[in-house]
Amino acid sequence: MLTRKQHELLMFIHERVKEAGISPSFDEMKDALDLKSKSGIHRLITALEERGFIRRLANRARALEVIKLPDGIGTSAARDSKGAKGFSPSVIEGSLGKKTTPPPASPPVADNDSNGVEIPVMGKIAAGTPISAIEHASNSIMISPDMLRGGEHYALEVEGDSMIEAGILDGDTVIIKKSNTATPGDIVVALVDDEEATLKRFRRKGESIALEPANSAYETRIFGPDRINVQGKLVGLIRLY
Numbered sequence: 001m002l003t004r005k006q007h008e009l010l011m012f013i014h015e016r017v018k019e020a021g022i023s024p025s026f027d028e029m030k031d032a033l034d035l036k037s038k039s040g041i042h043r044l045i046t047a048l049e050e051r052g053f054i055r056r057l058a059n060r061a062r063a064l065e066v067i068k069l070p071d072g073i074g075t076s077a078a079r080d081s082k083g084a085k086g087f088s089p090s091v092i093e094g095s096l097g098k099k100t101t102p103p104p105a106s107p108p109v110a111d112n113d114s115n116g117v118e119i120p121v122m123g124k125i126a127a128g129t130p131i132s133a134i135e136h137a138s139n140s141i142m143i144s145p146d147m148l149r150g151g152e153h154y155a156l157e158v159e160g161d162s163m164i165e166a167g168i169l170d171g172d173t174v175i176i177k178k179s180n181t182a183t184p185g186d187i188v189v190a191l192v193d194d195e196e197a198t199l200k201r202f203r204r205k206g207e208s209i210a211l212e213p214a215n216s217a218y219e220t221r222i223f224g225p226d227r228i229n230v231q232g233k234l235v236g237l238i239r240l241y
Contacts, residue, residue, distance in 0.1 A: 002051065002070060008033055009044045010053055014066055037118045039142050116142035125156035125174065125189060127163040127199045127213075143175060147236035152178040154232070156189065156199070163187070163199060166214035168237060174199065175236035180229065187234040193227050202230070 002010065012032050016024045026038045035041065045064070048054045055065040118140050141155055158172040166187060168174065182188045182202040190211055191197050200211035203220070209228045212220045 002053075003047075005033055005035075005040075006044055006047055006051075006053075007070060009041070010048055010066070010069070013054075013064065014069060017066070037140060037142070039118060039140050040116070043142065117145050117148060118142050119153045119155055119175070121155045121157065121173070123156065124159045125197055125199045127158050127160040127168055127170070141173070141238075143236070143238070147175055149177055149235050153235070154178065155238075158199065162213035162215045162218045163201075164215050166201070168199070168214070168234075169239065171240075173238040174234055175238070176232035177235045178232045180231070182230045182233060189231040189233075191229040191231050192223065194229065197231065199234070 009029060012024065012029065024032065026041050029041045030036075030038050033041070033044075045054065045056075049056060053066070053068055053070075055067055120140050143155075154176055155173050156176060158168055158170060158174055161170050168187075176189055184203050186202045187199065188202045189197060189199055190202070190209075192211075198211060200213060200221075203210035203212050205222055207225060208222050209225055210220050210222050211228070
């Protein structure tokens with residue numbers, strides 16, 4: 001069963017192709033569904049693909065194939081567009097065209113697609129030997145408001161295995177709350193010598209700062225306080241399976 005937003009997007013795409021011969025752009029999809037960002041459209045398209053309603057075509061930008069429509073409307077919709085029983089898939093490619101109001105949806109299920117919060121993804125962070133410093137935002141993701149704790153947040157993609165004993169694995173996405181201070185024991189984004197960023201547990205050793213891994217294969221590194229700038233604290237984690 002599709003959520004309300006998934007159903008609306010599928011029918012909007014289908015009707016646009018049937019009426020105009022071209023697909024809506026991602027911006028048009030976003031506006032039609034009253035979403036705040038295109039990342040929400042990406043999530044809906046992925047969900048429709050996983051449920052077998054659409055298929056992305058390789059090597060064709062934003063090209064989708066509508067494979068089926070929801071139960072109860074597939075036959076009539078196909079007859080309207082093809083003049084015969086059965087459904088013939090439509091190949092669509094994102095492009096500009098006049099805006100079309102999506103048709104009324106059949107009884108949907110409630111969903112929370114519009115309840116997420118968009119935060120920027122600032123590049124990769126090393127959970128191992130420090131790599132290059134944090135990059136400028138390259139894209140964004142939608143996350144549940146429950147993962148946020150007030151203040152400004154951003155996300156980083158984890159690269160390395162030095163924090164696996166803290167449950168942070170290579171390929172995870174960590175949610176970071178911006179902060180320039182930390183309490184001993186916090187897992188932080190630390191900028192070393194203004195050049196290298198790393199994800200480690202924050203400790204104090206007298207006047208020095210220790211960046212402690214959660215993997216016995218790595219050693220704790222000790223730095224003078226003037227060499228470390230805390231960029232934020234870990235507040236959440238996202239993992240894809």
